[in-house]
Amino acid sequence: MTLRLSAFLGSNSNQGLLHLSQRAKLLAVLQQHYQQVVPPPLMQASRVMQLHGPTLILAADNGAVASKLRQISPEIIAIFQKRGIEVTGIQIRVQVRTRATPVISSPRKLDKNGKNELESLALTLQEGPLKNALRRLARR
Numbered sequence: 001m002t003l004r005l006s007a008f009l010g011s012n013s014n015q016g017l018l019h020l021s022q023r024a025k026l027l028a029v030l031q032q033h034y035q036q037v038v039p040p041p042l043m044q045a046s047r048v049m050q051l052h053g054p055t056l057i058l059a060a061d062n063g064a065v066a067s068k069l070r071q072i073s074p075e076i077i078a079i080f081q082k083r084g085i086e087v088t089g090i091q092i093r094v095q096v097r098t099r100a101t102p103v104i105s106s107p108r109k110l111d112k113n114g115k116n117e118l119e120s121l122a123l124t125l126q127e128g129p130l131k132n133a134l135r136r137l138a139r140r
Helices: 005-010 015-037 040-044 061-083 112-124 129-139
Strands: 046-052 055-059 089-094
Touching: 015 046, 015 061, 040 046, 040 061, 046 061, 046 089, 055 061, 061 089, 112 129
Parallel strands: 055 089
Antiparallel strands: 046 055
């Protein structure tokens, strides 16, 4: 007789697994709320670690992210409380993680207005490296 993993974890046969399963579900729900509350750049560099009583513990990838999260933590607490999640405090821990794949940003392109501005700026300059560089930039 085969049981689905979720049914096995949710069964009362093993209280340790049941507790672990409930904890994992709670963390998944908290992470979903967290992703909806925090600005995208911070969301990519931080995550929910655990809920210890009424204290939400977050992991930040670096000190700058941790600092920003500390600044906005009262707002995060208020939003979580409005959503019915009993959070009265936030603790932030710096936990550096390496990225599996580097984030590749797409090159930005100038619109017509930007190209025109570069060309008109180049016209006001004397011949030289700066003027040549601005012309090349406008052509790309």
